Amino acid sequence: xxxxxxxxxxxxxxxxxxxxxxxxxxxAAFEARYWGRDLKIVVVEKAAIERSGAVxxxxxxxxxxxxxxxxxxxxxxxxxxxxxxxxxxxxEDLVYDVARHVDxxxxxxxxxxxxxxxxxxxxxxxxxxxxxxxxxxxxxxxxAEAARAAATQVDEHVLITHLLPSAxxxxxxxxxxxxxVRDGTYRIYRARAVIVAAGGASHLFRPRSSGEGWGRTWxxxxxxxxAYALLIRLGAxxxxxxxxxxxxxxxDGYGPVGAFFLYLKAVATNAAGExxxxxxxxxxxxxxxxxxxxxxxxxxxxxxxxxxxILEGRGPILMHTERVIDSPEKETVAWEAxxxxxxxxxxxxxxxxxxxxxxxxxLILSEPYVLGSHAVCAGAWxxxxxDLSPEDYRWGYNRMTTIVGLxxxxxxxxxxxxxxxxxxxxxxxxxxxxxxxxxxxHPEPAPVADGTVESLRAAVFxxxxxxxGSRPKVTSGVxxxxxxxxxxxxxxxxxxxxxxxxxxxSNYTTxxxxxxxxxxxxGHLKQDLAAVGAADLHQLGRAWELEHRVWTAESVLRxxxxxxxTRWPGYYYRADHPKVDDxxxxxxxxxxxxxxxxxxxxxxxxxxxxx
Amino acid sequence: xxxFVSPEKCKGCMQCVDxxxxxxMHIDPNHGRAxxxxxxxxxxxxxxxxxxxxxxxxxxxxxDFAPLGHRVVPNRTPDRIYWTIRMRDGTVKEFSFPVRxxxxxxxxxPAKEPAPSADQIAGELLAFEPDYLAVEALPTISAVPG
Ligand SMILES: Cc1cc2nc3c(=O)[nH]c(=O)nc-3n(C[C@H](O)[C@H](O)[C@H](O)COP(=O)(O)OP(=O)(O)OC[C@H]3O[C@@H](n4cnc5c(N)ncnc54)[C@H](O)[C@@H]3O)c2cc1C
Ligand code: SF4
Ligand code: SF4
Numbered sequence: 001x002x003x004x005x006x007x008x009x010x011x012x013x014x015x016x017x018x019x020x021x022x023x024x025x026x027x028a029a030f031e032a033r034y035w036g037r038d039l040k041i042v043v044v045e046k047a048a049i050e051r052s053g054a055v056x057x058x059x060x061x062x063x064x065x066x067x068x069x070x071x072x073x074x075x076x077x078x079x080x081x082x083x084x085x086x087x088x089x090x091x092e093d094l095v096y097d098v099a100r101h102v103d104x105x106x107x108x109x110x111x112x113x114x115x116x117x118x119x120x121x122x123x124x125x126x127x128x129x130x131x132x133x134x135x136x137x138x139x140x141x142x143x144a145e146a147a148r149a150a151a152t153q154v155d156e157h158v159l160i161t162h163l164l165p166s167a168x169x170x171x172x173x174x175x176x177x178x179x180x181v182r183d184g185t186y187r188i189y190r191a192r193a194v195i196v197a198a199g200g201a202s203h204l205f206r207p208r209s210s211g212e213g214w215g216r217t218w219x220x221x222x223x224x225x226x227a228y229a230l231l232i233r234l235g236a237x238x239x240x241x242x243x244x245x246x247x248x249x250x251x252d253g254y255g256p257v258g259a260f261f262l263y264l265k266a267v268a269t270n271a272a273g274e275x276x277x278x279x280x281x282x283x284x285x286x287x288x289x290x291x292x293x294x295x296x297x298x299x300x301x302x303x304x305x306x307x308x309x310i311l312e313g314r315g316p317i318l319m320h321t322e323r324v325i326d327s328p329e330k331e332t333v334a335w336e337a338x339x340x341x342x343x344x345x346x347x348x349x350x351x352x353x354x355x356x357x358x359x360x361x362x363l364i365l366s367e368p369y370v371l372g373s374h375a376v377c378a379g380a381w382x383x384x385x386x387d388l389s390p391e392d393y394r395w396g397y398n399r400m401t402t403i404v405g406l407x408x409x410x411x412x413x414x415x416x417x418x419x420x421x422x423x424x425x426x427x428x429x430x431x432x433x434x435x436x437x438x439x440x441x442h443p444e445p446a447p448v449a450d451g452t453v454e455s456l457r458a459a460v461f462x463x464x465x466x467x468x469g470s471r472p473k474v475t476s477g478v479x480x481x482x483x484x485x486x487x488x489x490x491x492x493x494x495x496x497x498x499x500x501x502x503x504x505x506s507n508y509t510t511x512x513x514x515x516x517x518x519x520x521x522x523g524h525l526k527q528d529l530a531a532v533g534a535a536d537l538h539q540l541g542r543a544w545e546l547e548h549r550v551w552t553a554e555s556v557l558r559x560x561x562x563x564x565x566t567r568w569p570g571y572y573y574r575a576d577h578p579k580v581d582d583x584x585x586x587x588x589x590x591x592x593x594x595x596x597x598x599x600x601x602x603x604x605x606x607x608x609x610x611x
Numbered sequence: 612x613x614x615f616v617s618p619e620k621c622k623g624c625m626q627c628v629d630x631x632x633x634x635x636m637h638i639d640p641n642h643g644r645a646x647x648x649x650x651x652x653x654x655x656x657x658x659x660x661x662x663x664x665x666x667x668x669x670x671x672x673x674x675d676f677a678p679l680g681h682r683v684v685p686n687r688t689p690d691r692i693y694w695t696i697r698m699r700d701g702t703v704k705e706f707s708f709p710v711r712x713x714x715x716x717x718x719x720x721p722a723k724e725p726a727p728s729a730d731q732i733a734g735e736l737l738a739f740e741p742d743y744l745a746v747e748a749l750p751t752i753s754a755v756p757g
Contacts (some may be wrong), residue, residue, distance in 0.1 A: 008695045031718060031721075031737060034722070034727070035732055037722055047630075047634065048629055048630050050630065051630050051658040051662075053632070057656045057658070068745070068750075074750065099749070103746075104737060104739060104744045106737070107744075113712040113718075115709045115710070135710065137710045138711050140719075141715075149719060149720040150722070157629075209676065211675045212674040213674070213675035215650075215653045215655075220633075222652075222654075335704070335706055336706060341717070347655060347670065347677060347681065348672065349698075350696050350697065350699065351681040352680050353698055387735055388752060426737075433737060436732060462621070466636050538637070538649075541634060610752060
């Protein structure tokens with residue numbers, strides 16, 4: 001590999017390729033094997049599936065479970081909840097579909113050995129209406145075990161850089177390419193169908209933490225927007241990319257608040273001890289109308305109330321853990337919430353000397369993230385299930401994107417909010433069943449053009465070649481006249497997004513001019529991607545993660561600019577269009593990038609209420 | 612909180628290298644022991660700490676907000692995890708939680724079940740449904756016209 005380009009590529013032929021072995025990818029592998037007994041099913045993952053993805057540390061709750069067997073909730077209740085939380089805009093067919101199947105996934109987890117909290121009668125203990133509590137330190141390895149048993153092969157430490165279109169039809173999938181971050185082999189996957197389940201995106205916007213703490217984002221640093229960039233660059237239709245997520249979290253450690261608000265029933269106040277969510281409700285009503293009276297109050301509006309409280313000088317916001325932790329059992333619940341899913345918060349408490357049973361902890365709003373499985377739903381526009389979806393939401397197989405044979409699940413899929421871990425796994429299963437049907441109807445392999453595979457090979461390793469070529473120009477160190485390292489360019493991306501796209505530095509506020517400036521700056525950064533250098537395979541991985549983030553970020557800015565209203569106050573504000581504008585914008589904003597011309601097309605699609 | 616490795620304890624076994632989701636635990640070619648190559652891309656996920664058979668990896672809270680003088684140490688066994696937390700003032704807290712019921716490696720392939728029929732492939736039910744839904748039938752609603 002002297003010149004940076006490894007000599008012999010590895011070719012893998014399979015029926016179904018699953019890109020990403022996180023929750024959705026593991027669900028897809030499991031389900032695909034059930035229906036496709038003789039198929040070659042390959043999972044390709046950039047890390048090791050036992051600890052890859054957003055659930056690497058484990059979790060303390062399953063956030064999506066209906067409890068239909070106990071009559072707790074029906075799927076239509078969930079649809080109403082999601083509609084409300086998303087300020088009206090979700091794909092109700094997809095949301096209903098996840099809800100009606102998710103219980104069977106959770107019952108499988110139970111059978112596979114996940115310790116779920118139960119009462120004396122064996123009923124799951126609720127954290128909140130949709131959440132059940134788990135001892136979830138090993139949630140991911142338990143799920144991974146099922147996926148490993150199901151897949152033909154799991155290729156780990158392979159980072160996918162591009163999807164491969166068919167040689168005969170650019171709108172038909174034919175596989176994917178990438179490289180091994182371990183030995184540097186070029187990996188070519190030829191597949192009849194592909195499911196992308198590559199997670200969400202952190203580090204598009206500048207994080208609050210800095211220096212050594214740069215990696216202390218709420219969503220993990222390895223969620224790099226690959227799912228979006230891979231799809232966008234192939235020309236897949238995307239939806240709601242402006243629907244970025246800002247979360248309320250414990251300050252610095254970013255420990256989640258669910259167990260405290262929902263289970264321990266803790267209250268957050270401003271510095272003066274005032275319950276600002278109650279006190280400031282009338283002013284919220286003035287700005288967003290009836291949405292201020294929705295129950296529960298949409299996640300973004302709760303953010304909005306907190307943000308105003310801080311901006312008007314009544315911070316810090318305090319979570320009064322000390323008022324509710326009144327027994328050793330509750331103290332254990334409080335610490336376990338973090339030790340199972342955000343160990344960093346436990347470390348922060350230990351380091352700052354905070355005993356949550358004696359004193360409150362500060363809350364803060366995070367930097368924005370882009371994902372499809374949480375209280376937001378950015379991602380691919382996919383076909384819905386045959387028995388539920390209106391005609392304009394259904395053009396093929398369940399969870400198939402607008403690229404023939406290419407499916408999505410979990411954070412990859414847009415419009416389908418509040419899936420969380422269990423729903424993402426379930427959506428992986430739904431996509432797999434869709435893909436199995438597709439494979440049955442399309443037995444012929446999709447041809448791959450040798451020329452495309454070769455030119456992508458040159459592109460994949462270009463950052464290594466570039467670095468080697470530039471070495472003689474400087475003595476040592478990291479400053480080169482015409483070369484950028486991935487972390488240097490990532491800092492530029494985060495600064496652009498923070499200052500122009502509505503990050504923490506601008507209190508989530510932007511406008512048309514700022515977005516225009518941001519897109520211009522991003523244009524320069526895109527040109528500079530051709531100057532990114534990598535000194536080794538680790539940095540080559542970072543170079544591709546950067547490239548995927550930049551494409552995702554561009555899509556976010558374009559969508560944000562197109563929607564001339566402030567649909568989700570508390571996620572971001574269009575200062576030039578500060579109101580929720582139901583008359584014009586009660587619709588999806590979708591986009592398609594044309595790889596042949598480089599043009600972006602933005603347009604709207606109707607929102608249908610199914611319930 | 613970035614990880615750091617004790618040179619006395621590390622045996623260079625690569626377990627941390629294999630498991631780190633951020634690809635930042637590498638072996639130093641000069642002395643054959645692991646180290647964190649990019650502390651600013653560490654998520655304090657503890658995957659490497661839990662995986663190290665020698666207990667060689669520890670963490671120190673991120674310098675940008677965590678004062679020194681704390682420790683958070685896991686000890687993960689096949690069925691339980693034990694945590695020891697040393698607070699800044701020296702107080703020690705200990706917690707232990709189950710991680711799994713049953714044996715690791717016991718989850719079967721779904722292909723162990725009888726093969727489904729073509730009709731079932733065409734329907735809306737997923738594997739093991741409706742049994743595993745624990746309700747009689749898969750709920751549905753009628754589609755509204757586009
Ligand atoms: C701190 C935190 C707390 C949370 N709390 C809860 C909770 O309490 N309850 C709950 O139910 N959910 C919770 N969630 C949400 C849940 O983790 C996600 O909804 C879920 O993991 C999304 O699944 P996914 O498969 O889409 O993405 P992931 O699980 O992130 O999987 C994506 C996979 O793709 C791989 N990948 C990415 N790019 C590439 C590439 N280019 N090539 C190859 N592989 C690639 C990644 O390594 C990863 O394995 C939480 C998440 C976080 C971060
Ligand atoms: S797992 Fe532990 S012993 Fe093995 S290389 Fe890493 S630090 Fe060293
Ligand atoms: S704590 Fe997690 S991210 Fe940090 S080095 Fe260990 S495995 Fe990697």
